[in-house]
Amino acid sequence: MLEKRVPIKDAFNLQSVAVAGWVESYRDLKKIKFIILRDSTGTLQITMPKAKVPDEVFSLEPTQESYIFVKGKMIDSKEARGGKELIPSEIKILSKAETPIPIDISGKIETDLSKRLDWRFIDIRNPKVNEIFKLQSKIINTLSRFCDENEFIRINTSKLVGVPTEGGTEYFEVDYFDKKAYLAQSPQFYKELALSGGLEKVYEIGNVYRAEPHHTIRHLCEYNSFDVEWITDNFDELLNFEEKMLRYLFEKIKNENAIQVYNVTLNFPKKIPRIKFGEAKKIVEKMGVETEEGDLTHAGEKALCEWAKKEHDSDFVFLTHFPFKHKVFYAKKEGENTLSFDLLYKGIEITTGGLREENYEKRKSQMIEKGLNPETFDHLRFFKYGIPPHGGFAIGIERLTMLILGLQNIREASLTPRDPERLTP
Numbered sequence: 001m002l003e004k005r006v007p008i009k010d011a012f013n014l015q016s017v018a019v020a021g022w023v024e025s026y027r028d029l030k031k032i033k034f035i036i037l038r039d040s041t042g043t044l045q046i047t048m049p050k051a052k053v054p055d056e057v058f059s060l061e062p063t064q065e066s067y068i069f070v071k072g073k074m075i076d077s078k079e080a081r082g083g084k085e086l087i088p089s090e091i092k093i094l095s096k097a098e099t100p101i102p103i104d105i106s107g108k109i110e111t112d113l114s115k116r117l118d119w120r121f122i123d124i125r126n127p128k129v130n131e132i133f134k135l136q137s138k139i140i141n142t143l144s145r146f147c148d149e150n151e152f153i154r155i156n157t158s159k160l161v162g163v164p165t166e167g168g169t170e171y172f173e174v175d176y177f178d179k180k181a182y183l184a185q186s187p188q189f190y191k192e193l194a195l196s197g198g199l200e201k202v203y204e205i206g207n208v209y210r211a212e213p214h215h216t217i218r219h220l221c222e223y224n225s226f227d228v229e230w231i232t233d234n235f236d237e238l239l240n241f242e243e244k245m246l247r248y249l250f251e252k253i254k255n256e257n258a259i260q261v262y263n264v265t266l267n268f269p270k271k272i273p274r275i276k277f278g279e280a281k282k283i284v285e286k287m288g289v290e291t292e293e294g295d296l297t298h299a300g301e302k303a304l305c306e307w308a309k310k311e312h313d314s315d316f317v318f319l320t321h322f323p324f325k326h327k328v329f330y331a332k333k334e335g336e337n338t339l340s341f342d343l344l345y346k347g348i349e350i351t352t353g354g355l356r357e358e359n360y361e362k363r364k365s366q367m368i369e370k371g372l373n374p375e376t377f378d379h380l381r382f383f384k385y386g387i388p389p390h391g392g393f394a395i396g397i398e399r400l401t402m403l404i405l406g407l408q409n410i411r412e413a414s415l416t417p418r419d420p421e422r423l424t425p
């Protein structure tokens with residue numbers, strides 16, 4: 001039966017149609033009944049004058065948010081949205097919804113985010129929320145297409161790992177038979193394994209895990225990381241590639257429905273400004289913002305973005321050459337600093353990347369410098385047998401989605417967000 005249905009948006013161009021969707025509203029005026037039917041493409045008024053529809057159709061009383069199938073004829077209507085309404089010859093209630101619906105999804109009553117997330121499977125029916133995930137899908141597909149067009153190979157790496165990747169304490173430990181395992185914080189070492197294995201240019205889209213204790217609007221415990229890595233010894237090439245990739249993305253998504261629904265203007269600068277960490281620190285301190293050693297702080301990142309907007313008319317800014325003391329052990333050194341970068345967008349970091357140390361001895365000694373024990377890192381072996389010089393970066397997909405649409409909280413850009421309190425739904 002369902003295979004006969006058309007998307008609601010297409011029904012307006014047809015005469016006899018079958019559609020299916022959720023009952024957004026149901027009104028019974030005794031001699032005439034109305035249903036507003038919604039699917040992910042739009043809404044349609046179903047009008048049932050008692051005299052014009054079969055008794056078994058008229059006698060149905062679908063509850064709000066039930067999923068129904070409707071067959072009938074489209075006719076012109078001055079009152080109905082879209083100038084047409086459907087007079088049904090058949091209605092089937094395929095899945096009845098309990099009443100009342102636990103949260104309002106019409107956008108008329110504001111429900112706090114935590115309650116919305118408790119009822120996420122209903123919350124997403126709100127067309128405005130639905131749009132977030134349509135756009136996110138487009139973002140991921142467009143970035144992938146860009147990588148494909150540039151002859152990158154998509155890889156899929158292990159999320160159960162023997163050693164935490166990014167260091168620090170932000171990892172989840174899990175029982176793995178009689179051993180300890182960890183949930184991958186990033187695919188970093190496996191991107192490098194792939195390069196050592198001769199794949200030359202790789203990308204990965206996958207969930208990664210951070211035991212992130214902070215309750216902020218930009219941190220999740222599980223997020224989708226868009227990672228790339230390739231053979232290069234040229235730091236600027238990394239930034240150029242990301243800039244080109246994001247320019248391509250912004251061009252491809254500018255006409256997406258979500259961009260209109262969220263009333264955002266997408267501006268991509270002529271050139272993303274690039275500024276070294278030391279210089280950036282001076283700029284934001286001059287703006288009266290306190291920073292920490294080796295860290296601009298979140299307030300400093302916001303201030304630097306304000307500076308980039310004012311001085312370069314750019315919502316983006318590349319922050320480069322972080323001091324090694326405050327970076328991951330695998331970053332390539334240049335004196336006391338590293339050939340690494342962050343990309344900030346509208347005040348928040350969306351990307352980290354850089355050249356990596358590929359020399360076995362140097363990598364080992366950088367580990368020791370960071371207080372790590374090389375014996376425990378199986379991945380060091382990848383660096384003994386001719387791994388090419390390489391670099392790459394990772395974009396946080398939920399952060400990018402949130403910032404593009406101007407959402408207030410990263411949780412809105414995750415279908416089922418995980419934070420220290422939330423493991424369901």
Ligand code: AMO
Binds near residue numbers: 188392
């Ligand atoms: P990093 O740890 O900076 O770098 O992460 C890369 C990007 O991932 C996003 N991100 C997060 N998003 C949501 N919740 C979090 N808790 C969270 N933590 C990070 C951000 C960030 O810029 N291996 C390196 C990348 C590389 O150099 O290739 C890494 O993982 O957008």
